[in-house]
Amino acid sequence: MELLFLKAALVVYLISSLGYMCSLYVRRVLAAKVSTWVLFAAFILHTVFFALRYWKTGQPPVISLHETLSFFAWAMAGIYLAFQLKTKTRVLGAFVSPPTFLLMIVASPGLGGHVSLPGVLQSNLVPVHVILAVTGEALFALASCAGAMYLIQESMIKNKRTSGFIRIFPSLTDLDRINHICLMWGFPLLTLGILVGSIWARTAWGSLWQWDPKQVWTLTAWFAYALLLHQRLAIGWKGRKAALFSLAAFVILLVSLFFINIFFVTAHTFI
Numbered sequence: 001m002e003l004l005f006l007k008a009a010l011v012v013y014l015i016s017s018l019g020y021m022c023s024l025y026v027r028r029v030l031a032a033k034v035s036t037w038v039l040f041a042a043f044i045l046h047t048v049f050f051a052l053r054y055w056k057t058g059q060p061p062v063i064s065l066h067e068t069l070s071f072f073a074w075a076m077a078g079i080y081l082a083f084q085l086k087t088k089t090r091v092l093g094a095f096v097s098p099p100t101f102l103l104m105i106v107a108s109p110g111l112g113g114h115v116s117l118p119g120v121l122q123s124n125l126v127p128v129h130v131i132l133a134v135t136g137e138a139l140f141a142l143a144s145c146a147g148a149m150y151l152i153q154e155s156m157i158k159n160k161r162t163s164g165f166i167r168i169f170p171s172l173t174d175l176d177r178i179n180h181i182c183l184m185w186g187f188p189l190l191t192l193g194i195l196v197g198s199i200w201a202r203t204a205w206g207s208l209w210q211w212d213p214k215q216v217w218t219l220t221a222w223f224a225y226a227l228l229l230h231q232r233l234a235i236g237w238k239g240r241k242a243a244l245f246s247l248a249a250f251v252i253l254l255v256s257l258f259f260i261n262i263f264f265v266t267a268h269t270f271i
Helices: 002-026 029-057 065-083 090-110 125-158 164-168 172-205 213-235 240-263
Strands: none
Touching: 002 029, 002 090, 029 065, 029 090, 065 090, 065 125, 065 172, 090 125, 125 172, 125 240, 172 213, 172 240, 213 240
C-alpha cells in the first residue's frame, strides 16, 4: 500500500516541476501558484508514505541512503512550502521542485524492500542524528536555491535585461531574507546533528573522531556556514556576497552528501 503513495507522490512531484517550468516559459505567476498547490499535494502523499512505512517496519525513514535521500526531498519541499505562508516567492519553486523530483527518482528504487540494520546502527541516536543533520542540510539547499535566483535576477538588472522574468521573480529582499532565515535555522540543526552523531560514534566506536572522509567534509562545510553566519551577523553581509558564499558552502556540503561514498572509503556507507 505504501508503494502506491510513493508512486503517486513521484508523479505529482513531476507535475509540480513541469508546472513551475511552465511558469518560467510563459512568464506568469499563476502557473507557479497552481504548481505550489500541486507540490503541497505531493508533500502530503510523501508524508503518508512515511507514516505507512513506519507503521509497517517500525523503523524511522532514514536508515539507508535511499531513505535519507527521500527524507531530504521531503524536508526540502516542506520547508519551501512553509516559506509560502510568509512570503510570496512562488517562482522560487522552479529552483526547488525539480531537484526534489530528481532526488525522489534516485531514492525510489531502494524504497521498496525491508532494510535490516547492522548491529552498530541499532541505536535511537542514529535516526536523531540523521534527521537533524538532513533537515539542516535541506535548509541550506533552499538557501542555495534562493541565492542562485538572487544572482540571476541581480545580473539581469545590472545588464538592463528587464524582461518579463523580472516581473514574476521574487524581490531581491525576499530572496536574501530566505537565505538568511535558512542559515539561521539550518546551522543549529546541523550542529546538533553533528553533536548527536559524535556521541553515537563515541558509544559505537569508542572515539568521537575517526578522521573519516565524510566527517572531515561535513566539518569543513560546518566551518564554511559558521563563517557565513558570522559575516552576516557581525559584519552585515547580505545580498550578492551572502548568495555567492551560500552557493560555495553548499558545494562543499554536496561533496559530503553524494561524492564521499563513491570516491572514498568511509564508515558512513549507510548514509
